[in-house]
Amino acid sequence: MGGPAPLQISVGAAAAGVTLVGVGPGDPELLSVAALRAIRAAAVVAYPVARTGGEGMAAAIAAPWLLPGQRRLPLLFPMVAEAAPRIAAWHAAADALAAEVAAGWPVVLLCEGDVSLFASSGYVQLALRQRHPHCPVRLVPGVPAVCAAAAMAAAAGIPWPLALQSEGLLIRPTPESASGLADLLDQAAATATTVALLKLGRRWPWVRELLERRGLLDGALLAQRVGWPDQLLAPASAVPAEVRPYFSLLLIRQGWPAVLP
Ligand SMILES: C[S@@+](CC[C@H](N)C(=O)[O-])C[C@H]1O[C@@H](n2cnc3c(N)ncnc32)[C@H](O)[C@@H]1O
Known part of the structure; x- marks a missing residue:
């Protein structure tokens, strides 16, 4: 009752580094198989929140596919017009993700819709490249709204x-x-x-x-x-x-x- 039907999907070797995963606009059934594989292979699941303690849209969409043992990593992206707090948030997110990778954990950053279309993950991708150029980054596209x-x-x-x-x-x-x-x-x-x-x-x-x-x-x-x-x-x-x-x-x-x- 409710929620997607159980899906058997093998968990291949986790990709080392950060995988930015588009989870689509709302329906968990719209995640791609590649998104599902990346999520299932992750040790750490990061997701954007607009305020401390907030649930996060992308995390809510992917919730049926997350595993109990995966560590959750909410990343705060304040929805403000000023540049300084937004830049600080992108830098902090990139540093937090890179630190997980350096510690040996495969990480996904969930993103509502597609990862490259008006998304925080677009900024995180740029910040990772700038601040942690050796951290591998992979993108899994999602269905745009x-x-x-x-x-x-x-x-x-x-x-x-x-x-x-x-x-x-x-x-x-x-x-x-x-x-x-x-x-x-x-x-x-x-x-x-x-x-x-x-x-x-x-x-x-x-x-x-x-x-x-x-x-x-x-x-x-x-x-x-x-x-x-x-x-x-x-x-x-x-x-x-x-x-x-x-x-x-x-x-x-x-x-x-x-x-x-
Ligand atoms: C920051 S953009 C995110 C776009 C997203 N990355 C995508 O690929 O669709 C947020 C805007 O996308 C649109 N949007 C995103 N998800 C939506 C949904 N489920 N239903 C309607 N509009 C949506 C709304 O216009 C919203 O203000």
């Missing part, structure tokens, strides 16, 4: 191919202002580019207003907490102008290719 949103939309009866033929796909944080978003949408329309806006949450009320003015609401898809039991996938027109959770994104398509089924 944007791709999972398109898949879950289809499952909900809303086919939403992200890019077709010569279209482009732009994945980026939501601009801070309506004028910034207006410029972005103009460029995207001129270049037949689908836009995926991350970090939508608190910006949704004014984003919605702009899309409505441009007649884009029906063609946009809002995806909230994709892969979690309370996930929401809906045409943007059906979502009221209220602040959404941090884990929400928006897909905006302003046209379709001429040749379609």
Whole structure:
């Protein structure tokens, strides 16, 4: 009842060093076999937390696959705008991971979604290279939330191919202002580019207003907490102008290719 079905998977020799593992956006079933093997082979499982004692999204996603004997290593990445505490956190994380490797432990750092896409693990990778150049680092990619949103939309009866033929796909944080978003949408329309806006949450009320003015609401898809039991996938027109959770994104398509089924 509940949780993924048991899976037999052999634990090969653990890779020496740090493995940055993308665990996907929410559903533990979306981890790759490579991610599962890396997690199962680790002695130490590191994961980001936004505050001391916090659970951590990536750790929650991977929880069904963790083993009782594995040591947990929460790494604090404060969600602040100032540069100094963020840089200090990346350095501290890299030092902590490298220290485990130097002590002979295979380590994984779990990452929500993909490891290279707007992820703390991207900074950790750079910090490890800079501060511990001899520490081996390996990446296991994960399913990005944007791709999972398109898949879950289809499952909900809303086919939403992200890019077709010569279209482009732009994945980026939501601009801070309506004028910034207006410029972005103009460029995207001129270049037949689908836009995926991350970090939508608190910006949704004014984003919605702009899309409505441009007649884009029906063609946009809002995806909230994709892969979690309370996930929401809906045409943007059906979502009221209220602040959404941090884990929400928006897909905006302003046209379709001429040749379609
Ligand atoms: C720091 S980025 C992490 C992106 C992640 N590494 C990926 O590959 O998808 C966080 C943003 O990604 C989006 N996001 C991540 N997971 C999500 C989910 N399960 N449902 C909806 N949006 C999600 C949200 O826009 C959120 O503000």
